[in-house]
Amino acid sequence: MSLNTALVSGAAPPRPRAAAPHPVVRLIVQRVALGVVTLAVVSVIIFAATVALPGNAATAILGHSATPAQLHALEVQLHLNRSVFDQYGSWIGGILTGNPGRSLANGLPVWSIVGPAALNSAVLVAVSGVIASIVGVTLGVVAALRKDSLFDHASSVIALAVTSLPEFVVAITLIILFATVVWQVLPAVSLLAPGTYAWANPRELILPVATLVIVTVPYITRMTRAAMVEALASDYVEMARLKGMPVRRVVLAHALPNAIAPVVQVLGLTFLYLAGGIVVVEYVFAFPGIGQSLVNAVSNRDVPVIQMIVLLLAGFYVLVNIITDVVALLATPRRRLPR
Amino acid sequence: MATTPDITASVLPARRRGGWAAIVRQAASLPRGRFGLGVLGLVVAVAVVGPFVAPHSATASIVAPFAGPSGQALLGGDMLGRDVLSRVLDGGWVLLAMAAAATAFGVAVGTASGVAAGYLQGRPDGFIMRTVDVLLAFPQLVFALLLVSILGPTVWLTVLAVGLSHAPQVARVMRAATLDVSERDFVKATELLGVKRRRIMAEEILPNLVSPLMVEIGLRLTYSIVIIAGLSFLGFGQPPPAPNWGIMINENRQGLVLNPWAVVVPAILIALLTIGASTFTDAVARVTIGIDRAAETGALPALVAGAEP
Numbered sequence: 298m299s300l301n302t303a304l305v306s307g308a309a310p311p312r313p314r315a316a317a318p319h320p321v322v323r324l325i326v327q328r329v330a331l332g333v334v335t336l337a338v339v340s341v342i343i344f345a346a347t348v349a350l351p352g353n354a355a356t357a358i359l360g361h362s363a364t365p366a367q368l369h370a371l372e373v374q375l376h377l378n379r380s381v382f383d384q385y386g387s388w389i390g391g392i393l394t395g396n397p398g399r400s401l402a403n404g405l406p407v408w409s410i411v412g413p414a415a416l417n418s419a420v421l422v423a424v425s426g427v428i429a430s431i432v433g434v435t436l437g438v439v440a441a442l443r444k445d446s447l448f449d450h451a452s453s454v455i456a457l458a459v460t461s462l463p464e465f466v467v468a469i470t471l472i473i474l475f476a477t478v479v480w481q482v483l484p485a486v487s488l489l490a491p492g493t494y495a496w497a498n499p500r501e502l503i504l505p506v507a508t509l510v511i512v513t514v515p516y517i518t519r520m521t522r523a524a525m526v527e528a529l530a531s532d533y534v535e536m537a538r539l540k541g542m543p544v545r546r547v548v549l550a551h552a553l554p555n556a557i558a559p560v561v562q563v564l565g566l567t568f569l570y571l572a573g574g575i576v577v578v579e580y581v582f583a584f585p586g587i588g589q590s591l592v593n594a595v596s597n598r599d600v601p602v603i604q605m606i607v608l609l610l611a612g613f614y615v616l617v618n619i620i621t622d623v624v625a626l627l628a629t630p631r632r633r634l635p636r
Numbered sequence: 637m638a639t640t641p642d643i644t645a646s647v648l649p650a651r652r653r654g655g656w657a658a659i660v661r662q663a664a665s666l667p668r669g670r671f672g673l674g675v676l677g678l679v680v681a682v683a684v685v686g687p688f689v690a691p692h693s694a695t696a697s698i699v700a701p702f703a704g705p706s707g708q709a710l711l712g713g714d715m716l717g718r719d720v721l722s723r724v725l726d727g728g729w730v731l732l733a734m735a736a737a738a739t740a741f742g743v744a745v746g747t748a749s750g751v752a753a754g755y756l757q758g759r760p761d762g763f764i765m766r767t768v769d770v771l772l773a774f775p776q777l778v779f780a781l782l783l784v785s786i787l788g789p790t791v792w793l794t795v796l797a798v799g800l801s802h803a804p805q806v807a808r809v810m811r812a813a814t815l816d817v818s819e820r821d822f823v824k825a826t827e828l829l830g831v832k833r834r835r836i837m838a839e840e841i842l843p844n845l846v847s848p849l850m851v852e853i854g855l856r857l858t859y860s861i862v863i864i865a866g867l868s869f870l871g872f873g874q875p876p877p878a879p880n881w882g883i884m885i886n887e888n889r890q891g892l893v894l895n896p897w898a899v900v901v902p903a904i905l906i907a908l909l910t911i912g913a914s915t916f917t918d919a920v921a922r923v924t925i926g927i928d929r930a931a932e933t934g935a936l937p938a939l940v941a942g943a944e945p
Contacts, residue, residue, distance in 0.1 A: 573775025
């Protein structure tokens with residue numbers, strides 16, 4: 298990929314700026330195509346989950362005490378009386394037309410469960426991701442500027458310890474500190490009424506967001522620091538310093554723009570990490586998002602809901618990767634992908 | 637897909653070469669290596685010796701639910717009045733054994749496919765790496781949850797699911813390392829001798845992948861602990877009466893105000909476990925890959941569902 302785009306820019310006329318949209322459009326088209334293929338394969342794998350349920354899926358879901366009539370009804374609902382290809386066709390067709398079927402646990406349309414939950418999770422991921430990015434990049438730049446200072450070493454050690462902590466340990470610690478044992482200043486669990494959204498009560502977002510920020514900031518800090526250290530050690534930064542340019546301007550105008558591409562990759566990975574991280578965090582705080590729905594669905598073996606949520610998360614992965622690559626490309630004047 | 641970074645050059649041992657023991661010794665000579673190994677050893681000791689010194693049964697109710705610490709129950713009682721201390725002492729070894737087994741399984745599958753992809757090239761490479769690309773679209777915990785929902789929440793199947801969820805990322809790293817080793821003269825020489833490709837992979841390539849392999853084992857062990865404790869916390873893993881640290885945190889959190897110890901102690905033990913494992917892994921990465929590179933790759937990258945940055 299990077300080789301292709303590099304060749305394109307190499308062959309471009311002397312004014313590469315004029316050809317700017319071209320490699321970007323090309324990249325987007327390629328990445329979207331690749332993403333669609335990935336999602337198609339992912340959907341097959343997810344679908345195989347239903348087929349792979351031991352024995353008949355209907356029996357597995359209802360248990361052995363189910364009456365034959367119940368079993369038959371579920372078999373028809375799951376289209377188990379038809380061929381595997383037929384089943385896949387009607388499932389994926391339903392999803393593409395916005396009708397992914399009904400939950401096996403309570404009979405509600407899947408979308409009425411997953412839709413509002415997905416919005417809540419999107420808010421959680423977006424708020425946490427943006428805060429973590431701002432804090433992490435700032436700390437990383439500071440650590441790079443004060444390389445080998447006490448701050449740098451301390452942040453390195455703290456980062457190493459905190460990044461490896463499971464989210465639920467961080468979450469429980471925050472609950473102990475701010476919601477139960479030490480102080481009672483914040484709600485320990487979300488008490489959102491069904492049908493209301495996360496932004497209706499921002500106080501309930503504080504602890505979930507804080508948990509996700511704490512587990513992701515150290516990683517962003519370390520990676521930003523590495524990119525900045527590299528940029529600061531370069532010839533053009535030395536040149537700028539030697540000619541007497543103020544440090545602030547050297548950092549903001551010369552070093553930072555050249556560290557953006559790797560940092561964008563890191564931020565992309567952080568958002569991807571958050572998509573998995575919300576599962577545990579939402580469960581701890583009873584936050585009504587897709588992570589919590591997924592845990593419930595897995596314990597109920599609510600296959601249509603599991604399928605929909607996992608597909609959504611895979612779609613998010615594909616989307617974030619496309620955005621990351623495009624931004625990284627735009628941020629690199631040479632129009633090459635990083636590394 | 638995220639771009640595959642060119643990490644081949646950095647993954648290989650730059651200066652020092654040596655067996656497993658030499659690397660562990662070198663890592664343990666660093667302050668952070670000593671710290672990591674010490675912390676890890678402490679928690680493992682609690683988990684292994686614990687069951688033999690637990691004062692009470694882990695499943696018998698001996699005090700009131702969420703009773704505070706007393707002479708009878710030093711850390712108080714849990715949700716059913718069971719002795720928290722005994723449950724803590726009893727609840728580590730299964731978690732550790734599951735994490736170790738999942739790590740071994742995941743690293744074995746990932747290394748086998750990564751080495752095969754990197755050495756055989758061509759079609760096997762294309763097939764394996766496309767599979768890896770697709771599997772990386774699932775966040776690791778979600779992938780494990782999906783497998784658990786299919787296989788059912790039994791201990792061994794959970795181990796299998798978590799192990800499999802590691803494989804794609806391990807495969808990626810090991811393929812990159814294999815590509816570089818495959819180009820070396822001694823491999824070319826062995827090929828000219830007409831040695832079978834399977835033997836070349838097992839006897840020439842694998843022994844030269846000790847460094848990246850050890851870093852991978854350390855990383856995957858850390859994440860196995862995080863994911864398996866997480867699955868237990870979510871209620872998938874060992875079934876309820878089992879005294880598992882992850883389960884304990886979840887089932888006792890509604891009594892946080894009455895007896896915080898029932899939550900705090902298992903949480904601290906899990907935290908020490910992951911901190912110890914990741915700190916020691918960091919030390920291993922520093923002595924094998926080099927300090928700058930280790931600082932750059934950090935401990936977290938593989939936690940992320942995507943690529944190793």
